[in-house]
Amino acid sequence: MKKLVIVGRPNTGKSTLFNGLTNSRDALVHDRPGVTRDTISGNIPNRPWTVIDTAGLENAKSGIAHDSTDMALGAIENADAVLFVVDGRVGLSQMDLEWAKMVHKKAKAPALLLVNKSESMKRLAEITDFYKLGFGEPILISAEHKRGFDTIYDFIDRLYTTDSAVYNENDKYVIQIKTLNETISDLKKELAKCDKDQNK
Secondary structure (H helix, E strand, C coil), X not given: CXXXXXXCCCCCCHHHHHHHHHCCCCCCCCCCCCCCCCCEEEECCCCCEEEEEXXXXXXXXXXXXXXXXXXXXXXXXXXXXXXXXEECCCCCCHHHHHHHHHHHHHCCCCEEEEEECCCCHHHCCCHHHHHHHCCCCCEECECCXXXXXXXXXXXXXXXXXXXXXXXXXXXXXXXXXXXXXHHHHHHHHHHHHHHHHHCC
């Protein structure tokens, strides 16, 4: 199973997104920041992906918040894909910028930038500011109402298809040998046809 890791600062709706993707209520959801302290995992139905919900990234030097952030960073390093979640109502924050730098440093996998809580355009902050995070185009979603999930599914489906198309060196040699054998077989058929025509 591929690992899809959800990250971002506290209270951006990561746990709601996790529950929506996994069709579960495994992750605690609360308006108070910092409710999630451990990494939680679950599977996306009908897709070869395990989703990992991480605690909100915090600048803590010790204690539970520090340990939770360490676990989140470890999950980022081992991810096959990352969903970086921000709050569309609040807008870009300094904490978003700081943790985006950390994700760029730690992650070896592609990341998708999700602007959550985008139910109402009137309540949205300046979307273009999120380009400063360096993840490309911000994708508007509502985790609560499962809006924008098609873009997430397209993102992970493309990654899985690309990975499935990659083969190792041994596979390459097998393919080359098969192609060569097919070519030789075709040549033999052509030669046999030519000999048959000449003997007529």
